Amino acid sequence: MSTEWEVVIGLEVHVQLNTQSKIFCACPTAFGAEPNTHTCPVCLGLPGALPVLNEAAVDKAIAFGLAINAQLHRQSIFARKNYFYPDLPKGYQISQYEIPIVGKGHLDILLTDGSEKRVGITRAHLEEDAGKSLHEAFVAQSGIDLNRAGTPLLEIVSEPDLRSASEAVAYLKKLHALVRYLDISDGNMQEGSFRCDANVSLRRPGEPFGTRAEIKNLNSFRFLEKAILFEMDRQREILENGGKIVQETRLFDANKGETRSMRSKEEANDYRYFPDPDLLPLHLAEERIDRVRVSLPELPDVRRIRFMEQYGLPAYDAQVLTAHRELADYYEQVAENLDAKIAANWVMVELLGAMNKAGLEIPDFPVPAGELRLLLQRMADSTISGKIAKEIFEILCSEGGTVDAIIDAKGLRQITDERAILALIDEIIANNPKQTAEYRAGKEKLFGFFVGQVMKASHGKANPDQVNSLLKNRLLSQ
Amino acid sequence: MDKLVVERIAYLSRMKLPAQEIPVVTEQLAQIFRLVEAMRAVPTEGVEPMAHPLDLQQPLRPDEPRTGGPQRADLLANAPEAQDGLFLVPRVIE
Structure with a gap:
């Protein structure tokens, strides 16, 4: 008997949109405020308060739809998803059900063997985030902070097109890079701005899909991979012992590296969606869509190909350098009118190495692009050697300063006499x-x-x- | 519409429904369903379904944050229990 199983994965990703105000009221969305200071009668669900839709949330959803070549529904509908939980003050979440703003689209991912795979995106819809429950400080009670309640979310649902944990990670990374390029979300996974649920099932290749489990609480790429691998083992064991997979919601426990059943979620899985009478259908005017289209930045795939053509970079370099918008911007500032390949090597080896070591991202990194560019210029005009350049770069990273000042202060000028x-x-x-x-x-x-x-x-x-x-x-x- | 369905709806709505009221509520809900059935008999071919009774479009609001509404202390005062700026509820944790 064949012991070969094929895993089938689909991802649901909740992306917090980086608007200034909430989706249905004017409360600020800023993270980290004192509890319940960014609340009002609308997001607290007080009687008589009425929602009014934020146009920036709509524009950001349109931008995403355009970027994945999706069908944009000219008329979409807000619905109430009914369930009881203390972090949801109205007793329902305003979401979209029958007709979401973004319909079918797709995202192409690069696999480890260098080939491309097209992953279908079923839909993306607008909805409001819930608040936060805090348990630590209380006995037999939970504290509720509703600052986050009403923050706009775009829920992006993929087709069950992914066939391995690494494909799922590649898709999630690509999606993450895309929302950062589009500047529709800060993508901060630790703060919960970019959250992922995974639907995982096993089947014999060619046979119909098996019963799936939905894994919640995946807030890093590594956790996604670990949770899928754990779930594959768990389901394989059950199936090979003649058991049946129960369709259920499971929670990933990052400390134990395992998934476990969330039985309490099952009872409530009857959301009784219906159109929200407080909100009219959302109509997308062509002018609005065109306005968003014109304002779209250059997207990762286009930029990668341009890097190969304009700078003559190998495919690998172009891929690494365009994976993040900030890195690509940084590279372009460094490489302007310099040897593009030398600049690529410096950014990929020295800069990424130093960032990795310091655990910093581009915006917090102490060496601005202009300074690295000057360093490479000093190397090109023979003021300093490559070896000295690396020493200066380390000084820039650890102590700051400017290239020329360091060269003068430490007497590092190259001897060419x-x-x-x-x-x-x-x-x-x-x-x-x-x-x-x-x-x-x-x-x-x-x-x-x-x-x-x-x-x-x-x-x-x-x-x-x-x-x-x-x-x-x-x-x-x- | 039977007793089990009514009990489930009551649970999902977090309504306490005394056992003796279940037959009454069952009949009332059944009446609503009969009304829905009667409406289904109306010919609606070629009529586009409406998501809202008003034939209007959703107005949009500019993305401008505002503070200065009701103060937190006043908002928390509506809650049965509050502490350290948080609403307190019976413990919820997975």
Whole structure:
């Protein structure tokens, strides 16, 4: 009997839209305010309060729809999703059900073997976020903070097109990069601005879909991967022992690295959606759609291809550099009128390495693009050597400052004066008669020794190309 | 419409429904369903379904945050219990 199973995964992603105010009232959406200070009768669900839709939330949903080549529904409907939970003061969430604002679209992801895969997106709809429950400070009670209640969300539902944990991660990363490019969300996963639920089932290849479990609470790419792998093992074990998968909601426990059933969620799974009588159908005028289309930034796929054509970069470099909008912007500032490949190497190796080490992202990174650009310029005009450039970059990272000030303060200017270099060379030759004789007798391996000695004597500042050619001449001319 | 459905709807609505009221409510709900059935008999072919009784479009609001509405203390005063700026409820945790 074949033990081969195929995993079928679809993702539901909740993206907090980065509007200034909430979706149905003018309360600010800023994160981290004192509890319940960003609330009003509308988002507290007080009787008689009426919702009025925020146009920025609509525009951001349109931008997303255009970016995934989706059908935009010219008429969409807000519905009430009814359930009781303390963080949902109205007893229903305003969402979209029958007709969402964004219909079918797709996203192309790059697989590890270099091939592309098209992932279908079923729909994306506008809805309001719930508040937060806090348990730590209370005994037998929970505290409710409704600052987040009413923050606009775009729920993006994929088709069950993903066939491995790594495909799911690639899709989620691509989606994350896209919302950042579009600037429709800050994408902050720790603060919950970008949250993912995964529907996971197993089947024999070619057979109909199996029963799925929905895994909640996946707030990092790593957790998504771990949760899917755990769930695949769990379901395989049940199926191979002749059991049946129960359709249920499961919670990923990041500490234990496992998923467990959330039985309490099952009872409530009857949302009795109906059109919200407080909100009229949302009509999208062509002018509004055109206005958003014109304001769209260059998207990752287009930018990647441009990087290959404009800068002559290999596909891999273009992929890495365009994965994040901030990184791509940074690279373009560094590379302007410089050698594009050298700039790419510096950004990919030195910059990403330093960012990784410091655990920082571009906006918080201490070295601005202009400074790295100047550093590469100083290297190109032979003021400093590549080795010194790396030292200066480390100083920029750890202490800040400017390239030219560091070069002057530390006396790092490269020695390009031929006479000065020759003086060093002559001294080294004079001090090492044995090696000089051996080299001249044909032991060419010793050349490296001489280069090293000269560089050391110059404290790394002699221009290496000049050292090479001058040294060769001097050693050969008896 | 039977007793079990009525009990489930009552539960989903978080309504306390005394056992002796269930037959009455069942009959009342059944009446509503008969009304719906009667309306289904009306020929509606070619008529576009409406999501709202008013034939109007959703107005939009500019994205401008405003504060200065009711103060937190006043809003919390509506709640049975509050502490440290939070509404207090019976413990909810998975």
